[in-house]
Amino acid sequence: MPYTSSSRFALVDVNNFYVSCERLFDPSLVGVPTVVLSNGDGCVVARSPEVKALGVPMGMPWHQMKDLVKQHGIQYRSSNYTLYGDMSRRVMSVIGQFVAEEDQEVYSIDESFLDLASYPHSDGQTLGRDIKQRVYQWCGLPVCVGIGATKTLAKLANHIAKKNPELGGVLDLTAVNQDRFEGWTGAMDVSSVWGIGRKLTEHLHAMNLRTVSDLMKAEPKRLRERFGVVVERTALELRGIPCLGLDVVEPRQQIIASRSFGGPVYTLDDLKAAVQTFMGRAVHKLRGQGSCAGQVRVWLETNRFRAQDPQYHPAAGIKLPTPTDDGRVLSHVASTVLEHIYRPGFRYTKAGVMLEELVGVSEVQQDLFSVATPNPKRHALMSVLDHIQGKFGREQVGVGHAGVKERQVWTMRQSRLSPSYTTSWKQLLSVNA
DNA sequence: TCTGGGGTCCTAGGACCC
DNA sequence: TCTGGGGTCCTAGGACCC
Numbered sequence: 001m002p003y004t005s006s007s008r009f010a011l012v013d014v015n016n017f018y019v020s021c022e023r024l025f026d027p028s029l030v031g032v033p034t035v036v037l038s039n040g041d042g043c044v045v046a047r048s049p050e051v052k053a054l055g056v057p058m059g060m061p062w063h064q065m066k067d068l069v070k071q072h073g074i075q076y077r078s079s080n081y082t083l084y085g086d087m088s089r090r091v092m093s094v095i096g097q098f099v100a101e102e103d104q105e106v107y108s109i110d111e112s113f114l115d116l117a118s119y120p121h122s123d124g125q126t127l128g129r130d131i132k133q134r135v136y137q138w139c140g141l142p143v144c145v146g147i148g149a150t151k152t153l154a155k156l157a158n159h160i161a162k163k164n165p166e167l168g169g170v171l172d173l174t175a176v177n178q179d180r181f182e183g184w185t186g187a188m189d190v191s192s193v194w195g196i197g198r199k200l201t202e203h204l205h206a207m208n209l210r211t212v213s214d215l216m217k218a219e220p221k222r223l224r225e226r227f228g229v230v231v232e233r234t235a236l237e238l239r240g241i242p243c244l245g246l247d248v249v250e251p252r253q254q255i256i257a258s259r260s261f262g263g264p265v266y267t268l269d270d271l272k273a274a275v276q277t278f279m280g281r282a283v284h285k286l287r288g289q290g291s292c293a294g295q296v297r298v299w300l301e302t303n304r305f306r307a308q309d310p311q312y313h314p315a316a317g318i319k320l321p322t323p324t325d326d327g328r329v330l331s332h333v334a335s336t337v338l339e340h341i342y343r344p345g346f347r348y349t350k351a352g353v354m355l356e357e358l359v360g361v362s363e364v365q366q367d368l369f370s371v372a373t374p375n376p377k378r379h380a381l382m383s384v385l386d387h388i389q390g391k392f393g394r395e396q397v398g399v400g401h402a403g404v405k406e407r408q409v410w411t412m413r414q415s416r417l418s419p420s421y422t423t424s425w426k427q428l429l430s431v432n433a
Numbered sequence: 434t435c436t437g438g439g440g441t442c443c444t445a446g447g448a449c450c451c
Numbered sequence: 452t453c454t455g456g457g458g459t460c461c462t463a464g465g466a467c468c469c
Contacts, residue, residue, distance in 0.1 A: 045469095257439085260437070
């Protein structure tokens with residue numbers, strides 16, 4: 001195994017995360033083919049092993065699966081991000097017990113990198129098994145652990161551990177001999193490498209670079225000329241030369257809130273209601289990370305899958321004279337942008353808002369002539385809003401149209417949503433003795 | 434009828450400056 | 452006859468990730 005440095009990374013991730021969460025609280029799903037659907041119940045975003053075995057690809061439109069569902073008794077759930085988010089925090093904190101805080105990177109809702117460089121004497125295989133065992137015992141969720149000299153190799157190890165059950169869900173590539181390593185990489189398609197997606201796979205195949213092993217042996221310089229630094233880095237990482245470090249958690253550089261509607265939307269009023277609700281979500285995140293937004297962008301979409309429909313995908317943004325985290329200002333600006341891009345006569349199916357040019361609250365440069373000069377009353381109002389939203393949920397209060405519980409033609413479908421077992425007193429799991 | 438949502442990074446090309 | 456060139460900033464778009 002190419003192992004030229006003392007660097008070592010682990011990647012821990014939860015198997016079939018969303019499905020595993022649903023099964024944890026509803027054991028009737030265990031062993032039964034189960035999927036979790038995207039927001040709006042549009043398509044499949046998580047599959048149990050039984051469903052994967054049926055050949056259902058990630059992202060398959062739900063409405064195309066009706067026959068399979070009937071035939072194999074597939075169970076489904078609408079996605080419950082409150083539940084998954086809470087379980088994620090628990091899992092991440094258990095994984096974090098194995099290293100110092102600065103050596104853990106929470107990479108996604110169900111994945112965490114660990115930098116093991118400071119623990120040269122710990123045995124990878126043992127560490128991996130310990131992590132797996134403790135997460136299962138404390139959170140009830142199954143994980144796989146991959147270890148390698150670079151992040152890309154740790155990802156690869158994790159992938160191999162998943163595909164080869166005899167490994168018991170743990171693989172330390174730094175302890176594997178060259179023959180065994182080449183046995184795996186020679187048989188894996190390049191597309192299984194982290195950072196090689198659909199387009200790059202096509203191009204690499206055309207160059208006759210088909211397996212992971214092919215990519216490792218390719219000349220990095222040549223890859224750089226053809227594809228740029230990203231692919232060159234990937235190839236170097238595969239050879240055991242670290243190019244990527246642990247990413248420290250930094251505040252987001254942009255915040256997006258968008259949803260497909262439950263049904264087609266035609267009027268400016270309905271779009272306004274939707275956009276203001278999205279803005280409410282975005283502002284909640286913005287204030288949660290202590291940032292102000294310097295630009296507001298809004299976009300609309302018609303259904304691009306309906307060729308017979310006239311298509312219109314407008315987007316526009318407004319730069320603010322002074323960055324702000326005031327939900328009323330941001331909502332107002334979003335409405336203005338919306339009015340600007342809206343055209344009647346289209347069948348809108350989706351809208352979104354984006355907050356950009358984010359800066360820390362303390363870094364905001366006050367514009368002498370700005371209307372957004374510090375205003376204690378406004379500050380107090382927004383704080384109360386934060387507090388209420390924290391206590392009772394974001395949908396209870398909001399700015400403008402947001403949170404109004406009247407006819408909402410644009411709210412999404414969630415036909416089979418599991419309860420928020422872990423975050424709501426009202427929805428705690430009850431046990432009948 | 435019905436096709437997710439939220440992010441990051443890199444690159445190319447044009448505008449602009451000196 | 453001969454009509455600069457390099458740096459930087461911005462934006463749009465493309466690729467990737469989960």
